Amino acid sequence: xxxxxxxxxxxxxxxxxxxxxAAVTELLRPVAALARTESVPLSKALGRGLVHDVxxxxxxxxFANSQMDGYAIRCSDVxxxxxxxxxxxxxxxxxxxxxxxxxxxxxxxxxxxMPAGADAVVPIERAIPDHFPAAGExxxxxxxxxxxxxxxxxxxxxxxxxxxxxxxxxxLGPAQLGLLAALGIxxxxxxxxxxxxxxxxxxxxxxxxxxxxxxxxxxxxxTLLEAAMTQAGLQxxxxxxxxxxPDELRKLLRNxxxxxxxxxxxxxxxxxxxxxVRQAMTDQPVDFMHVEMQPGGPQxxxxxxxxxxxxxxxxxxxxxxxxEMFLRPALSALLGAPAPRMPLxxxxxxxxxxxxxxxQVRRGTLCADGTVRLEGGESSHLMHALAASNALVxxxxxxxALAAGDEVEVWML
Amino acid sequence: xxxxxxxxxxxxxxxxxxxxxAAVTELLRPVAALARTESVPLSKALGRGLVHDVxxxxxxxxFANSQMDGYAIRCSDVxxxxxxxxxxxxxxxxxxxxxxxxxxxxxxxxxxxMPAGADAVVPIERAIPDHFPAAGExxxxxxxxxxxxxxxxxxxxxxxxxxxxxxxxxxLGPAQLGLLAALGIxxxxxxxxxxxxxxxxxxxxxxxxxxxxxxxxxxxxxTLLEAAMTQAGLQxxxxxxxxxxPDELRKLLRNxxxxxxxxxxxxxxxxxxxxxVRQAMTDQPVDFMHVEMQPGGPQxxxxxxxxxxxxxxxxxxxxxxxxEMFLRPALSALLGAPAPRMPLxxxxxxxxxxxxxxxQVRRGTLCADGTVRLEGGESSHLMHALAASNALVxxxxxxxALAAGDEVEVWML
Numbered sequence: 104x105x106x107x108x109x110x111x112x113x114x115x116x117x118x119x120x121x122x123x124x125a126a127v128t129e130l131l132r133p134v135a136a137l138a139r140t141e142s143v144p145l146s147k148a149l150g151r152g153l154v155h156d157v158x159x160x161x162x163x164x165x166f167a168n169s170q171m172d173g174y175a176i177r178c179s180d181v182x183x184x185x186x187x188x189x190x191x192x193x194x195x196x197x198x199x200x201x202x203x204x205x206x207x208x209x210x211x212x213x214x215x216x217m218p219a220g221a222d223a224v225v226p227i228e229r230a231i232p233d234h235f236p237a238a239g240e241x242x243x244x245x246x247x248x249x250x251x252x253x254x255x256x257x258x259x260x261x262x263x264x265x266x267x268x269x270x271x272x273x274x275l276g277p278a279q280l281g282l283l284a285a286l287g288i289x290x291x292x293x294x295x296x297x298x299x300x301x302x303x304x305x306x307x308x309x310x311x312x313x314x315x316x317x318x319x320x321x322x323x324x325x326t327l328l329e330a331a332m333t334q335a336g337l338q339x340x341x342x343x344x345x346x347x348x349p350d351e352l353r354k355l356l357r358n359x360x361x362x363x364x365x366x367x368x369x370x371x372x373x374x375x376x377x378x379x380v381r382q383a384m385t386d387q388p389v390d391f392m393h394v395e396m397q398p399g400g401p402q403x404x405x406x407x408x409x410x411x412x413x414x415x416x417x418x419x420x421x422x423x424x425x426x427e428m429f430l431r432p433a434l435s436a437l438l439g440a441p442a443p444r445m446p447l448x449x450x451x452x453x454x455x456x457x458x459x460x461x462x463q464v465r466r467g468t469l470c471a472d473g474t475v476r477l478e479g480g481e482s483s484h485l486m487h488a489l490a491a492s493n494a495l496v497x498x499x500x501x502x503x504a505l506a507a508g509d510e511v512e513v514w515m516l
Numbered sequence: 517x518x519x520x521x522x523x524x525x526x527x528x529x530x531x532x533x534x535x536x537x538a539a540v541t542e543l544l545r546p547v548a549a550l551a552r553t554e555s556v557p558l559s560k561a562l563g564r565g566l567v568h569d570v571x572x573x574x575x576x577x578x579f580a581n582s583q584m585d586g587y588a589i590r591c592s593d594v595x596x597x598x599x600x601x602x603x604x605x606x607x608x609x610x611x612x613x614x615x616x617x618x619x620x621x622x623x624x625x626x627x628x629x630m631p632a633g634a635d636a637v638v639p640i641e642r643a644i645p646d647h648f649p650a651a652g653e654x655x656x657x658x659x660x661x662x663x664x665x666x667x668x669x670x671x672x673x674x675x676x677x678x679x680x681x682x683x684x685x686x687x688l689g690p691a692q693l694g695l696l697a698a699l700g701i702x703x704x705x706x707x708x709x710x711x712x713x714x715x716x717x718x719x720x721x722x723x724x725x726x727x728x729x730x731x732x733x734x735x736x737x738x739t740l741l742e743a744a745m746t747q748a749g750l751q752x753x754x755x756x757x758x759x760x761x762p763d764e765l766r767k768l769l770r771n772x773x774x775x776x777x778x779x780x781x782x783x784x785x786x787x788x789x790x791x792x793v794r795q796a797m798t799d800q801p802v803d804f805m806h807v808e809m810q811p812g813g814p815q816x817x818x819x820x821x822x823x824x825x826x827x828x829x830x831x832x833x834x835x836x837x838x839x840e841m842f843l844r845p846a847l848s849a850l851l852g853a854p855a856p857r858m859p860l861x862x863x864x865x866x867x868x869x870x871x872x873x874x875x876q877v878r879r880g881t882l883c884a885d886g887t888v889r890l891e892g893g894e895s896s897h898l899m900h901a902l903a904a905s906n907a908l909v910x911x912x913x914x915x916x917a918l919a920a921g922d923e924v925e926v927w928m929l
Binding site: 146149197276288306311321323326417418446447485486489492 | 559562563572574576577578583585608609610611613625626675681682691692693694695697698700701702703719720721722723724725728729730731732734735736737738739740741742744746754760786787790830831832836858859860861882884885886892895897898899901902905906929
């Protein structure tokens with residue numbers, strides 16, 4: 104399958120991955136409209152994208168506080184060689200500390216507010232005695248000389264009031280939600296989830312759990328894509344399997360497509376004689392073309408009676424690759440959710456070949472030593488090999504062969 | 517903070533990360549009991565762990581089929597130089613093909629069953645004429661010589677009936693669920709989700725959205741851990757904030773802990789004077805100790821009236837690190853879900869120092885060029901820096917300093 108002619112099999116209707124991704128992003132732009140946003144409590148915002156920039160309404164920490172259990176002191180009270188200071192009333196966390204008198208040391212707990220006048224904390228382990236006095240007892244404590252700022256978390260040292268905390272389009276994971284909570288923000292504006300109507304097509308596919316007649320296979324596209332879309336935050340409606348009857352498909356899409364933000368079909372988009380999705384779309388503004396990608400080359404894109412439509416090919420690996428290369432990154436770009444895939448570098452465990460005029464997407468296992476082992480061949484029906492993989496391996500256009508040890512871009516699934 | 521003495525500050529009650537992880541895993545072992553499994557449809561199994569090995573009940577593909585739209589032929593009918601063959605009835609996908617007569621070529625669609633006798637497919641592009649006859653028409657087609665097996669997906673070439681498809685303990689993501697569907701398996705046995713009672717403690721913490729008195733901070737631990745646990749497939753019950761009153765905490769845990777598989781508290785576990793969780797656990801089999809880790813050193817572990825209990829420290833970064841280092845990997849090991857973090861290698865963007873007797877966990881941004889940029893310092897209150905990070909950076913025990921360009925292990929969050 105190697106070729107010295109980069110465009111030897113170039114389809115006159117073929118388009119680049121970048122071109123098709125831009126078209127999918129444009130098709131889906133309405134789902135990012137401001138009218139489609141809602142305010143939700145932090146506990147409902149996990150995995151969604153932030154609509155507006157968030158500025159810090161307060162500083163973090165809000166006040167200077169102690170990083171240790173120990174004594175808050177005024178450094179100028181302790182010369183080189185140390186000094187004995189009188190023990191003031193203790194400062195527990197959560198209280199507003201009174202100012203520190205001169206020559207005094209205040210017992211202070213981790214996270215407690217530094218008293219006015221104090222500028223450092225001496226950990227209890229470095230004090231003599233190295234334990235706090237009992238409640239109500241005073242006395243003196245001997246402490247070493249200490250530089251100002253030692254074991255003090257300055258107000259605003261994490262973020263200052265008014266600074267940018269999170270940018271619009273940020274994916275809201277645990278840490279981002281934790282930051283909003285720390286800033287005292289209980290609710291956040293996110294996009295309304297995108298609803299997808301997912302339709303598997305083909306005379307040859309049968310729902311798992313039913314009997315399997317000769318010549319037929321179980322549908323895995325529906326299960327695979329429903330799971331991938333759910334992981335990505337989409338709300339998926341499954342429409343079951345439509346056989347190769349275009350009227351049936353049109354009827355289904357008319358009945359159920361209008362309530363969805365997007366229709367995705369699997370199968371029926373290539374150039375064979377029985378391509379139900381192509382047939383059902385004849386009077387709709389839908390283009391069918393070949394993207395310079397393997398697998399997942401045949402793609403349909405347009406609208407069905409006004410609802411955005413994507414037609415994925417019929418093999419499961421092609422479906423997942425179509426989702427990962429077009430739908431998922433388009434949603435990431437438009438909504439900030441799902442989080443974009445991180446491009447990583449890995450070294451090939453074994454050589455590969457690839458059609459030079461196509462971007463090949465192989466499946467593999469990224470290992471802890473930084474190598475990636477290919478799972479199965481290039482063929483798009485290899486579901487078991489896909490299930491053994493944890494990554495997609497990218498071989499760009501113009502590359503027809505790579506050797507073991509060559510670097511590739513991988514995306515962890 | 518660097519030290520040339522690996523155990524300079526070694527706490528006599530300190531334990532290694534491996535020791536504590538083993539203890540947490542042992543504590544949680546009951547949640548992996550077979551009595552706690554359920555059979556669910558594939559659409560409900562996303563993100564859960566497989567309980568039993570799954571053997572393939574059928575081969576994939578179930579039958580030899582065509583990889584292309586083209587003509588199914590018997591290779592021996594076409595000598596070098598090609599031959600004209602009579603066109604047989606077409607074989608659409610999803611039908612049981614009749615045997616191929618000698619000297620015949622059967623139009624065949626991608627995925628359609630190879631007729632008995634046929635051993636290769638010639639793509640339609642290589643046929644003369646290069647289009648199929650109209651329905652009902654026959655005629656002849658001229659085809660090139662072809663090697664047996666060309667463009668044929670052999671039965672069982674992905675997986676053969678009876679082979680191991682998925683092992684017990686496999687995380688069920690889209691591809692694994694797709695494989696089960698392809699094998700015709702509609703339901704799968706998974707573990708019942710683990711229920712956690714999550715309790716934030718501390719006189720100093722306030723629920724986001726309320727007014728913030730002087731000396732207090734907003735609770736971010738609850739939001740952060742609820743989100744991290746939810747992402748990991750746990751069912752989280754939030755118990756709000758308990759002030760530093762041990763009786764109140766005991767009452768809450770008695771009322772709500774019994775229905776949970778696990779109690780997790782935040783705060784109140786270190787050696788200060790007002791450690792509510794330590795105080796509430798005095799009559800329970802709970803150990804408090806220091807793990808050789810920074811942040812997240814102070815940890816509590818045991819049972820409260822029989823319910824497994826983990827006491828995390830009070831700073832948000834310490835909470836997340838405790839979750840990622842102990843609870844999450846213990847669940848991965850016991851249940852197969854969540855999926856284990858993948859250890860990746862990256863080169864440090866800047867130097868760092870670390871206490872040699874502790875495993876330091878820093879936060880950073882893994883970049884596409886394979887470097888990791890540290891976000892914020894080592895301090896455990898830096899929530900904004902955590903929210904800007906996409907990875908944890910590991911500095912093992914025994915290392916006190918690393919230079920820019922040095923390799924480290926990172927876990928993507």
